[in-house]
Amino acid sequence: MKAIRINEFGGPEVMKIEEVERPVPKPDEILVKMYASGVNPADYVVRQGGNEILKPFLKLPLDLGIDGAGEVEETGSEVTGFKKGDRVYGIPNFLQGTYAEFIAAKASQFAAMPKNLTFNEAGAIPSCALMAWDGIELGKVSAGQRVLINGAAGGIGSLALQFAKAMGAYVIATASPHNFDFLKELGADETVDYKDTNFEGLVNGIDVAFDASPEFNEASRISMAKALKDGGSFVSVQLPYPFSAAVLGILAGKHGEAKMIRRERDAARSLADVAKLIEEGKVKVVISKVYPLEEAAAAHTAVETKHVRGKIVLEIRKEH
Ligand SMILES: NC(=O)c1ccc[n+]([C@@H]2O[C@H](COP(=O)([O-])OP(=O)(O)OC[C@H]3O[C@@H](n4cnc5c(N)ncnc54)[C@H](OP(=O)(O)O)[C@@H]3O)[C@@H](O)[C@H]2O)c1
Incomplete structure (x- = not known):
């Protein structure tokens, strides 16, 4: 499968699309067929080599992306709340990137995505929403x-x-x-x-x-x-x-x-609360621009201006 990986720290140009192994979900994980990933400040901070908190954890090569949306492809043996085909949004395991065609992540970090959103809209917001x-x-x-x-x-x-x-x-x-x-x-x-x-x-x-x-x-x-x-x-x-x-x-x-503020608290519960507000029409998702995976460098450059209105999204697959 394709994923965006860095083999060195630096500017947007260090991001490369590589062929990597498709992950296999552990018992408490779901395998998500990714449609969209948000682009967040953490992504360029990691790409640049990290801040005082992240630096000690960053070991190359690294996959980028901290949130997204997709379809459940497979469930680990202990997972009860999801089944194949569910449309979900959430966050990956720590430092496992979401700019990828598939991710395996703890089921407790995902929730059913708001029914009235596209994958691009739902994938834009999990980390920010948390x-x-x-x-x-x-x-x-x-x-x-x-x-x-x-x-x-x-x-x-x-x-x-x-x-x-x-x-x-x-x-x-x-x-x-x-x-x-x-x-x-x-x-x-x-x-x-x-x-x-x-x-x-x-x-x-x-x-x-x-x-x-x-x-x-x-x-x-x-x-x-x-x-x-x-x-x-x-x-x-x-x-x-x-x-x-x-x-x-x-x-x-x-x-x-x-x-x-920390996003690690009960992610699934918070994402479900947020989904309810979105479905009730009380909250809308604002997207400035959607970039294809191949244009991740341009997406990073946009977010690094620190003046994006709402969100920038990386589209991993087209929704039909
Ligand atoms: N995104 C996440 O999931 C996440 C998670 C953990 C921590 N954080 C941290 O939270 C911060 C915000 O993240 P974000 O994703 O919301 O960033 P963002 O979307 O890139 O923020 C862009 C916004 O910041 C405003 N802005 C720029 N300079 C400002 C200033 N000096 N004072 C007040 N507002 C200013 C801009 O407003 P104008 O264009 O109107 O000037 C723009 O709308 C970042 O430091 C990030 O590292 C983010």
């Missing part, structure tokens, strides 16, 4: 709360915004001004340019601040912490963690909490 959903749960977002989403036009942000609206929150969303209308279409109640002196003074009385930006910026973290009301929560997808003494000091003064 991060966004985890952030909403960690922040305990509820109806009537004021929620600030920083980086709301991106993969995680565009879902976090819609999840918060689905919970009944009042959402203040940051992006570059050309994305303000887009954020309003997704349901944002207010829009703010994150470059406006880091929105200090523009946003106040926030119950939950959700940092979904792909750029670490200490000044904007400080602004977000200052915008929280007493007892507010700050959740982040962004390293470094723990936060700086300055941010923690502001939070302590407000009896607030800081939490790092």
Whole structure:
């Protein structure tokens, strides 16, 4: 089968389509015939050689891709919830790539994909949806709360915004001004340019601040912490963690909490919750562009701009 593999770290050009062995599922795994994979910042971070957390785990050669959608081809002997032909979306085992014609992965990391989505749409979002959903749960977002989403036009942000609206929150969303209308279409109640002196003074009385930006910026973290009301929560997808003494000091003064979002929690349950919201029409998937597998380098170049609206997808097979 074909998969995108790297034999050296570097720029988008190090990705090559190679003929590799089709995996065999272990007892607790499913073999998924992949139709689409999302393209996520982690993919270019791994391709470049990793960050402080990933580096020790990266041994070449490596297959890229951290999420996707496809059809169950085979089930391991212990798997009960899936059968051949089920349309699923989810995440692979750690560092086993999804830019591949087949993947074998733990069944507990997959769920039935939303019935009203194409493979490209469902494959675009599992990792971002898990991060966004985890952030909403960690922040305990509820109806009537004021929620600030920083980086709301991106993969995680565009879902976090819609999840918060689905919970009944009042959402203040940051992006570059050309994305303000887009954020309003997704349901944002207010829009703010994150470059406006880091929105200090523009946003106040926030119950939950959700940092979904792909750029670490200490000044904007400080602004977000200052915008929280007493007892507010700050959740982040962004390293470094723990936060700086300055941010923690502001939070302590407000009896607030800081939490790092992780996608490893009960993935199947979260993906099923997300699928329900999508099927109810409360959340939509935004795709900027679909690239064929052969154009993975161009897809990476697009995501590395850090200004994609919604998601970029790699189409592995055409859906008929
Ligand atoms: N994707 C995942 O599954 C995943 C998993 C774990 C961790 N993470 C981390 O989470 C972060 C976000 O991931 P993502 O997939 O959502 O990224 P993404 O889709 O590439 O984010 C793009 C968005 O970020 C916004 N943005 C760019 N610079 C910004 C800034 N300085 N302040 C605020 N917003 C800014 C852009 O808005 P404008 O174009 O409007 O300027 C754009 O809409 C990344 O650091 C990633 O490493 C992601």
